[in-house]
Amino acid sequence: MNKTYDKNRERDIYAKWEKEGSFRADAASGKEPYTIVIPPPNITAKLHMGHAFNNTIQDILIRFKRMQGFETLWMPGTDHAAIATEVLVIKALAEQGMSKDSLGRDGFLEKLWEWNELYGGTIIRQLKTLGCSCDWEKQRFTMDEGLSEAVLDVFVRLYNEGKIYRGERLVNWCVKCETSISDAEVEHEDREGNLYYFKYPIDGAEGEYISFATTRPETMLGDTAIAVSPEDSRFAGLAGKFAHIPMVNRKIPIIADTYVDPEYGTGAVKITPAHDPNDFEVGNRHNLPRINMLNDDGTVNENGGAYEGLTREAARKKIIEEMTSLGLYIKTDALSHSVGEHDRCGTIVEPLQKLQWFVAMDELAKPALDAYTSGKLKFNRERFGKIYTHWLENIRDWCISRQLWWGHRIPAYYCDCGHLMVAKTAPDACEKCGGKLTQDPDVLDTWFSSALWPFATLGWPEKTAELEKFYPTDVLVTDRGIIFHWVVRMVFMGEKFMDKTPFKDVIIHGTVLDEQGRKMSKSLGNGIDPLEIIEEFGADVLRLMLVSGNAIDSDTRFFRERLEPARNFLNKLWNATRFVLMNLEDYTGELEQGGTEVADNWILSRLNALVKDVTEKLEAHELGIAAQKIVDFIWDEFCDWYVEMVKPRLYNKEDSAAAKASRFAAQHTLWDVLSTSVQLLHPIAPFITEDLFVELAKVAGNEPTTVMHSRWPAHDESFYDPAAEKSIERVKEAVRGIRAVRTEKQVPPSQKIAVEIIPSDTSDTFTANSSAIALLAGANSVTVHAPSSPAPAGAISIVVSGATIYLPLDSLIDSEKERARLTKEQSKLEQEISRIDSKLSNPGFTAKAPPALVEAEKEKRENFATMLAKVKDELLTIG
């Protein structure tokens, strides 16, 4: 084996897995299923850190469950991302002098399919680089034949049930993309703006005015009323009169409506039913006309009179000027208020009255709410469940039509006679008059198809074996940004069409931020390309880093420096394996047996505790803690202690039966513990563990195999050995004590010293481990005396649990310093004892604390007291 791991092995290992069909999920399998559907990345995307994190989590869970013996399916695929892709392609075409209009609908769509061919596979290839064990043979696309079939089916069924309807409503309109968008696609930003105060003349009352305030003066062109509060005495008598809008020379009624807050502004509100949701409602109550004064591109239309053709901004400016010149402008106050922007392009969204398609949410939302409240659906943190519930409780009908070409075209057909037909396949003629039909030009919101993802990818509406076996899925892993867009919608569609919640657990993970804690974004240019990181460090390192040292739900900053500890650890593991393999070359015993000596029993006890811990943490989706436990065990307990302790046994090549037995026991324990640890690490660092596992398996004389499908270790409580653990803890404490003194006395490692130990009880801890202590502490001899032997003269004494240790370092003894060291030790022990005493003397503690805890405190006190007595003895000896 090389001295360092070669990250370039990753490609070959992945190829091997793919070739062997290791990721394949079999619907005919008798094994219990475990399913995750991938959040389908957009075909506009290439892998970014967020994807790397998201998919690492999924792959860890899938690999864990696969090893546990589940029939695991990780369903992959991509999303057509209607508006996002369309915008991108339009931009690319523009550079070649082409446009949507010049190409026509069919020509344009051809370009989009070409785009999908070219770029749709990019991120899939990148996911493979990351190590994702998806069943690629099942890969789907939101616009493939099957998904499209599902989309049509759902649309028609919901339409026939009256849950999809077409209506004239105020929708969020993006004047740049010239399409409607849903509530979930509007981002509200607080902006510094102005509150403008104006007045309109009262009709037929010379010199009388009604003043009002607005943040959007341009909408005055569409005003159809002025509203005041019914209880506002200031306006008593005005209701029923008319005000006059000079710009368009229109008389509008002054109405009374409880919507108006008399405390705000001037107490009077201009009403623009066609451009404001509140005003829309008010308008409905008072039968006000709705005057749409904007074109689809946001410019003023013919209803704006002289303002026709101006942009929103220009119209605003000109209106203020005109009102000023008419003496109707009062003042402007600065006002910070929230503005809705289109999440794709940042353009300020305009509420516009449009004929659009909607999904009625009332009935659909309820089962989705119930799924959460009944516990069928769980979020990894309660707060995400609250966000989910809050949205559903306040949900409004979902606007699903988009004025785009890239997407599932709405299966609605219009006849000149006014008849409307909705059908999965285009009807030949109007069923009423036999006339020619025209299909609705619009497409569906991209989330309409992704809402069906968990069951449509499994073959729905066909009753496939896959659907039967793998639905409902188990876990959904995503970030909090798309709870509304996606999670909510998958749940209500799943409830509606499958009658089952699409997944049991939703894991919402944090965002990967840059090193300053900002979101990575194109505009900031602070993104870090995961592929470059993988190129430099390997996917294992990136994966380990991403899940280490962070709670899964909290945001995590990406530092290149954080990669090094991950890399260093994997290198450590690599070298530990190298060491074990080197020392197993002459091994001829059986690898299936357990250890026999204290150290062996200790590490096996620790290993079994680790297996239990890691399994529980992975089950609980606490990946960071699981990773940390594995790393700590391998590095600290296994490498730094067990491997070091066992070296004398390995290096003793005596031919005696005892020496051989001891060596073999160490060898097979090394092999066993390391192999198991490698398995535990596999879900997190799949590549390196594959190589290591295979190498270790060869030693056992096993056929070359794969760790991927090896059986997840089961913890075995019969290996728990509290006595061995206590014993080794004492050895560690002794060794650390000796090392500390050596460092303090500047004894170089090359200088071996004689160590004498006087145990305080009859346990054989120190005799049993004397050769290990010798190696670990740099001793040329370790002599263990009988418990109450006299202390050797001229030695430095170290008091530890279970013994006093003497280092005969005559020449190095400085009694002043010794006294200082022992005094420090004494006061430390006294502090501990007094802390425990104050606890034990507290009647509340002894009465109410768990008895086991009280006992443990007593035991500790006893140990400290023994040590303190020894330290005092030593101090007396020094004099």
Added chain:
RNA sequence: GGGCGCAUAGCUCAGCUGGGAGAGCGCCUGCCUUACAAGCAGGAUGUCGGAGGUUCAAGUCCUUCUGCGCCCACCA
């Protein structure tokens, strides 16, 4: 306007259902000890944001304040 998250060692962060403050990095000292210098050994470092409260016991639970960050929302 409503809701949520974070505040722990110089830096980045772990600390689950309350029971002797942790890791990595950085820093200091000594080591090329034949698995690993991407390493080994030893060491220093914290009124766990402030203030109250509950409890025998609070980094952990409650209240409140401060400072960051995020989400939701149709206040002209």
